[in-house]
Every structure is written in structure tokens, then in C-alpha cells.
Amino acid sequence: MVGEISQYLKQHWAELGFPGDRSPNLSFFKVGGNPWEEGRINFLVFDVGQSEPLLFVKIVRDSTSNPAIRREYTIMKRLAEDEALSPYLPVPVHLVNISGRDMLLQRVCHGKRMISLLSGSPFLQFQKTILSMNFRRALEFVETLNTRQRKRLTEAEFRESIVDPLKLFYDQYEDSKEKKMRFTELTERLVAQMDGAFWVTPIHGDYSATNIFIESDGRVKIIDWETVREEGLPFWDLFYFMSKYIHNMKIYPNNRWDRVLSIYMGRGWLSQLVHGTVDEYCRKTGFDMSLGRLIFPLHFLNKATIKNDMKGRDAAQPWIRLFELSTQNLDQLCF
Amino acid sequence: MKLVCPKCKWALDTVQEGLFCRSCSSTYVKKHGIVSFIDDVYSYGNIPQARWEEIFRAIEGKSNKEIQEYLLSQKFKGRWAYIESFRHNKADGFSFLPISSEDVILDIGCGPGSLTIPLSRACREVYALDATLPRLRFLEARRKNGGLTNITPIHASALKMPFNGPSFDYVLMNGVLEYVGEWGSGGNPEELQKGVLKDIYGLLKEKGYLFIAIENRYGYDFFYKERDHSKLYLTSLMPRFLASLLTLLLRRKTYRTYTYSYNRYNSLMKNEGFQRVEFYYVWPDYRNPKYIFPERDKNIFKYYLENFIKHQSSRLEYLFYRWAAGRGVEKHFVPHFIIMAQK
Numbered sequence: 267m268v269g270e271i272s273q274y275l276k277q278h279w280a281e282l283g284f285p286g287d288r289s290p291n292l293s294f295f296k297v298g299g300n301p302w303e304e305g306r307i308n309f310l311v312f313d314v315g316q317s318e319p320l321l322f323v324k325i326v327r328d329s330t331s332n333p334a335i336r337r338e339y340t341i342m343k344r345l346a347e348d349e350a351l352s353p354y355l356p357v358p359v360h361l362v363n364i365s366g367r368d369m370l371l372q373r374v375c376h377g378k379r380m381i382s383l384l385s386g387s388p389f390l391q392f393q394k395t396i397l398s399m400n401f402r403r404a405l406e407f408v409e410t411l412n413t414r415q416r417k418r419l420t421e422a423e424f425r426e427s428i429v430d431p432l433k434l435f436y437d438q439y440e441d442s443k444e445k446k447m448r449f450t451e452l453t454e455r456l457v458a459q460m461d462g463a464f465w466v467t468p469i470h471g472d473y474s475a476t477n478i479f480i481e482s483d484g485r486v487k488i489i490d491w492e493t494v495r496e497e498g499l500p501f502w503d504l505f506y507f508m509s510k511y512i513h514n515m516k517i518y519p520n521n522r523w524d525r526v527l528s529i530y531m532g533r534g535w536l537s538q539l540v541h542g543t544v545d546e547y548c549r550k551t552g553f554d555m556s557l558g559r560l561i562f563p564l565h566f567l568n569k570a571t572i573k574n575d576m577k578g579r580d581a582a583q584p585w586i587r588l589f590e591l592s593t594q595n596l597d598q599l600c601f
Numbered sequence: 602m603k604l605v606c607p608k609c610k611w612a613l614d615t616v617q618e619g620l621f622c623r624s625c626s627s628t629y630v631k632k633h634g635i636v637s638f639i640d641d642v643y644s645y646g647n648i649p650q651a652r653w654e655e656i657f658r659a660i661e662g663k664s665n666k667e668i669q670e671y672l673l674s675q676k677f678k679g680r681w682a683y684i685e686s687f688r689h690n691k692a693d694g695f696s697f698l699p700i701s702s703e704d705v706i707l708d709i710g711c712g713p714g715s716l717t718i719p720l721s722r723a724c725r726e727v728y729a730l731d732a733t734l735p736r737l738r739f740l741e742a743r744r745k746n747g748g749l750t751n752i753t754p755i756h757a758s759a760l761k762m763p764f765n766g767p768s769f770d771y772v773l774m775n776g777v778l779e780y781v782g783e784w785g786s787g788g789n790p791e792e793l794q795k796g797v798l799k800d801i802y803g804l805l806k807e808k809g810y811l812f813i814a815i816e817n818r819y820g821y822d823f824f825y826k827e828r829d830h831s832k833l834y835l836t837s838l839m840p841r842f843l844a845s846l847l848t849l850l851l852r853r854k855t856y857r858t859y860t861y862s863y864n865r866y867n868s869l870m871k872n873e874g875f876q877r878v879e880f881y882y883v884w885p886d887y888r889n890p891k892y893i894f895p896e897r898d899k900n901i902f903k904y905y906l907e908n909f910i911k912h913q914s915s916r917l918e919y920l921f922y923r924w925a926a927g928r929g930v931e932k933h934f935v936p937h938f939i940i941m942a943q944k
Binding site: 267268269293294295296297298299300301302303305307309310312314315316317318319327378379381382578579580 | 666669670673687688689690693696697699700719889890891892893894895897898900901903904905908911912
């Protein structure tokens with residue numbers, strides 16, 4: 267496979283924007299990806315002798331999964347047309363077909379992933395500065411995306427696009443009638459709260475510190491658009507970023523999953539930071555905080571659907587639990 | 602491909618119960634539909650035979666997804682190897698090789714099919730050889746579920762394979778070569794390993810590749826982080842006689858799972874006649890190869906060091922590899938290799 271990609275790149279070297287005065291001597295570094303059959307393999311492409319990679323190549327193992335990679339390409343390409351969003355994207359991006367397999371060729375991000383900038387201190391108290399800096403950086407992209415790319419749906423469209431897929435998943439996952447009723451109650455409250463203004467926005471779907479690059483000039487780049495969707499709820503990416511960040515922190519005590527809700531429902535300085543971040547998001551995007559409160563539990567359920575699709579029922583379980591607990595304790599949220 | 606008698610290398614005839622050798626009159630019967638050349642007594646790993654029968658009853662007629670769900674719902678020791686065999690990334694090292702739809706592959710020690718299944722989609726035929734029958738039965742269940750018709754499971758020992766002459770474009774041993782020493786009845790493990798390498802060389806077509814995934818004897822991980830195949834710490838680093846003494850004392854058997862250094866693997870391959878030997882580094886290990894890159898491009902190692910090891914590993918590990926890379930000796934200490942040796 268690498269040989270075929272290498273041949274393609276050499277033939278199209280100049281078209282891809284690289285100096286065409288010499289033939290590159292390419293080397294490939296298989297990096298990360300998803301281990302499952304329908305998952306992806308990623309390669310960083312180096313020109314031998316260069317210390318930094320030139321290209322990022324993304325391939326699906328099973329070529330019948332090509333539509334997923336095409337969707338990723340189409341949405342990224344469309345978002346890149348927006349001049350305010352373009353600086354956050356790993357563009358230029360090309361979709362090519364080599365031996366019947368679709369591949370994405372992307373610009374490589376240089377710098378550090380935000381995850382590597384998490385504080386090494388095991389004590390939350392010593393993470394204040396870096397936490398607020400990272401939350402601010404993450405907010406910057408989400409508020410730009412959610413302000414510039416929103417779309418208004420009719421109630422029927424909203425139900426079909428947002429509510430029904432979540433309901434279908436939860437109905438299959440959960441047997442308890444009481445829990446199902448709680449879900450319906452929540453979504454009906456949300457529909458009522460939206461009061462005819464059914465705004466949806468594109469969502470990244472895996473907006474976490476792992477997928478945010480801080481380049482050497484301080485610019486933020488968002489990578490790994492595998493789970494991108496045209497229509498999601500406002501707040502979702504922001505909530506997921508904060509939840510995953512809180513979950514990822516290597517602090518004492520090591521109760522990652524319990525920690526997530528206790529911070530959203532606490533009154534300490536981190537809860538205040540969460541509150542401040544949501545408040546800032548609302549101020550900049552114009553979305554109402556009371557709407558955010560109703561959307562909050564659904565970001566856990568949305569993540570559960572993604573986990574269930576990619577890794578199965580067990581991987582979805584902790585997110586389902588967070589959804590159920592948060593639905594029951596909406597009045598205790600810190601924002 | 603015509604299978605041959607492992608004893609006398611005579612071409613085997615198909616008979617009702619299996620295969621028959623007209624030269625030495627040996628009959629090789631099919632067991633659970635799988636042609637078998639050895640007794641069904643080899644190691645069952647952590648799963649006892651009775652448990653295996655229970656598993657096969659439970660997964661009969663189930664889809665691959667249901668099999669995974671069944672295994673996840675169970676709590677017996679040894680199940681993870683079978684759950685993880687559904688991951689396709691174990692075969693990612695093959696992305697670096699030019700496999701075509703005309704190629705024939707021999708997967709020695711195929712286990713439950715971690716590499717066999719993904720490779721079968723890329724080539725003409727895979728011969729999947731293993732000495733543990735339940736693993737092949739498990740592979741068969743997966744093969745049928747996937748509708749794959751180009752996999753031939755074979756119950757045989759790598760020391761006596763039912764093939765003759767150059768027949769394969771690729772032969773692979775993923776985490777297998779180190780165990781060869783345990784299969785012979787006595788004898789020097791290194792000599793047994795050399796014997797298998799020699800046989801493989803003979804089975805490869807011109808320009809064919811041997812693909813090996815294996816530990817580096819002196820890998821950094823084996824200094825304090827990981828146990829050796831002996832299930833003890835540090836034994837790969839010791840002189841063989843000392844390792845043997847220790848395993849005899851603590852595990853009641855001699856040390857026979859030999860791994861080697863970078864240089865020794867290189868010379869083992871070259872001595873068997875392989876023309877070109879290429880090393881790839883694989884991290885965190887070849888069972889879950891998240892990162893794979895060629896040894897020959899030093900800059901990729903430096904990039905990996907600064908962008909991955911630095912943030913994902915301990916400070917000590919980072920400093921050690923930085924020191925090694927600075928002196929150009931990292932190849933002697935990376936924990937796992939993929940070795941691609943071309944005939």
C-alpha cells in the first residue's frame with residue numbers, strides 16, 4: 267500500500283504544492299489510527315533527510331467504508347471555504363483514489379497536541395493557569411464554528427436529524443421504561459425551549475485535547491475530523507471538550523468518570539471555570555444558557571452513540587451512565 | 602497447492618477421511634474439518650480443552666460481532682487474545698510490503714487469525730498453520746462468518762510443515778520465532794530456530810519476503826518494564842545458561858524462548874541466504890502496533906522521540922532514547938522489531 271501511495275505522490279508532487287524540481291525520496295510512518303476492520307490507518311510522510319513530515323495520509327482499511335472518508339473530506343472542504351474557520355483546519359486537503367481506496371492527503375500540523383500540554387501535577391490546585399489557557403483556546407474555535415456555520419431547521423427536521431437518532435439508539439440500548447420516559451421528557455423540554463428556533467451547527471464529534479494542535483506560532487489547528495457531522499447541537503463540542511479534559515487529567519483521586527459530573531455540579535474554582543467558559547460561549551454565540559443546560563446531558567448520549575458505533579456497547583456504557591445521572595440532576599449544574 | 606507429507610515430502614492424495622501418503626502410507630485425518638498433521642495435544646494456552654468445547658458450542662452459528670460480545674461477557678483467563686484477534690491493526694506492518702491479489706501467503710503460528718483474516722482480503726490465498734487445534738477452529742468460525750474462501754487452515758508444527766519447494770510470496774511469523782525452541786524435543790533452541798528459517802527460505806519464491814514480528818533481546822522495556830517470554834523479568838538480558846538456571850529454579854523448565862539483538866537477527870537472516878533485511882520499529886509492541894516506521898530513516902525516530910515518547914513515556918525513557926539517538930545506537934534498544942527479509 268505504501269508503495270502505491272509513494273508512487274502516486276511522486277507523480278503528483280507539484281500538484282500537491284511541493285517544489286517540483288526534484289523527485290522526493292519518501293518514507294512512511296504509520297501513526298495511530300483505529301484498530302478495527304472498518305477503521306483507519308494514518309501515515310505521516312517524510313522526505314528522507316527531513317526532520318518534519320510533509321503530509322498526513324488517512325486511509326480506511328476496508329474500502330467499503332469509503333463514504334465515511336468522503337464525508338469527512340466534503341465537510342472539511344466546505345468549512346475551509348469560510349475564511350474565519352480555514353485557519354483552524356489542516357488544509358489543503360485532497361481526496362484521492364489509489365487502487366480503489368479513497369485516501370485523504372492533508373497538511374501536517376506542526377507543534378504540540380494540547381494533550382501534551384496538560385499539567386503534569388497530580389494536584390488540581392496547580393493546574394489553574396494551564397487549564398484556563400487551554401479552555402480559552404478550545405473555546406475560540408467552537409464559538410467561531412457555532413457562530414458562523416449555524417443552520418435553522420423546522421421542528422420536523424430537527425426531530426428527524428437530532429432527536430430521532432438519539433431516541434433510536436437509546437431505545438435499543440436501554441430497557442427501562444422509566445429511563446426512556448426521562449429521555450423523552452428531556453427532549454420535549456428542549457424542543458419547547460428552542461421555541462421555533464431550531465438551530466443546529468456542524469460538530470467535530472471528537473473535540474478533545476488530543477485533537478487540538480497548538481502550532482509553534484500559537485495558532486490552534488483541529489485535527490481528526492473522522493466523526494464530523496453537518497448537523498449537531500450547539501454546545502456539544504464545547505461540553506465534550508470539557509468533559510474529556512476533566513476525565514483525562516492525571517490528578518488525585520484517580521476517579522476519572524465520577525470526577526466529570528462532580529465538577530459540573532460542584533462549586534469549586536474548576537466548576538467556576540466551566541461556568542465562565544459556558545457563559546463566554548453563550549455571550550459570543552448568542553445561544554441561551556438555559557438551552558445549554560438542556561443540551562448538556564445529550565452530549566454524553568451523543569458520545570455514547572459514537573462509541574457504540576466504533577467500539578461497541580461496553581465502550582458506550584460510561585457515557586450512558588453520565589447521561590442518565592446528568593438528566594436527573596439538571597438543577598445542580600454549575601452554569 | 603498440493604500439500605506434501607511432512608515425513609517424506611511425498612505429494613499427498615485426497616481420500617475420504619483426509620489426506621494419504623502413498624510413499625510412507627501415512628494418513629492425515631481431518632479434525633473438525635481441518636486437515637491435521639499432528640496430535641491434538643499441543644498447548645491450549647490458558648484455556649483448558651473442556652472450556653474450549655463449551656466456547657465452540659456457544660459460538661456456533663453466531664456472527665463475528667456476537668462472538669466478540671460472547672467473549673466479552675465471559676470471565677475466563679486467556680479470552681483477551683481471542684477478543685483482540687478481531688483487531689485488524691496487527692497486519693498494519695504489511696502496508697509497507699507490496700502485496701498483490703496474486704500472492705500466496707503462509708502464516709505460521711496464525712493463532713485465531715489476527716493477520717490471516719485481514720491479509721486474506723489482499724492476496725490470492727493464505728495457508729494458516731498452527732499447532733493448536735482450537736485456535737484453528739476459532740479461525741474457521743471467523744473465516745466462515747466473513748465468507749472468505751481463500752484461507753486454508755492447517756494443523757501442523759512449524760518444525761515439520763506439509764509444503765515443499767518455493768511456493769509462497771510471503772511467509773510470516775508474528776510473535777512466533779521465539780517459541781520455536783519450545784517445540785522441539787530438546788536440542789539447542791537456536792539451532793531449531795535456524796532450521797525453521799532455513800525451511801522458510803526454501804518455501805519462499807524468488808524475491809519473496811519473510812515477515813517477522815519479535816522482541817529485541819536488549820529492548821529498553823525488558824530492563825525493568827516488561828517480562829520476558831519466560832514470564833520472568835530480565836531473563837532475555839542474561840547469558841542463556843544463567844537464564845536457564847533461573848527459569849529451572851523458578852519455573853521448572855529450561856530457558857528456550859530465545860530472542861536476539863538487532864545485529865544477531867540481521868546475521869541470522871543473512872546466514873540463511875536472505876539478500877535484503879529491513880528493520881522497522883514498532884510501538885508499543887507488535888501485538889498492538891500503533892506506530893511503525895523504518896529503522897533506516899533516523900529522522901523519523903527523532904520525530905517520534907520528540908513528539909510521542911517525550912509526552913507518552915517516562916522522563917527516564919525519553920532521556921535514555923535521546924541519549925541513544927544522539928549516538929546512533931537506538932536500534933540496539935528499541936523493544937520490538939518487524940523484520941522484513943527478502944529472498
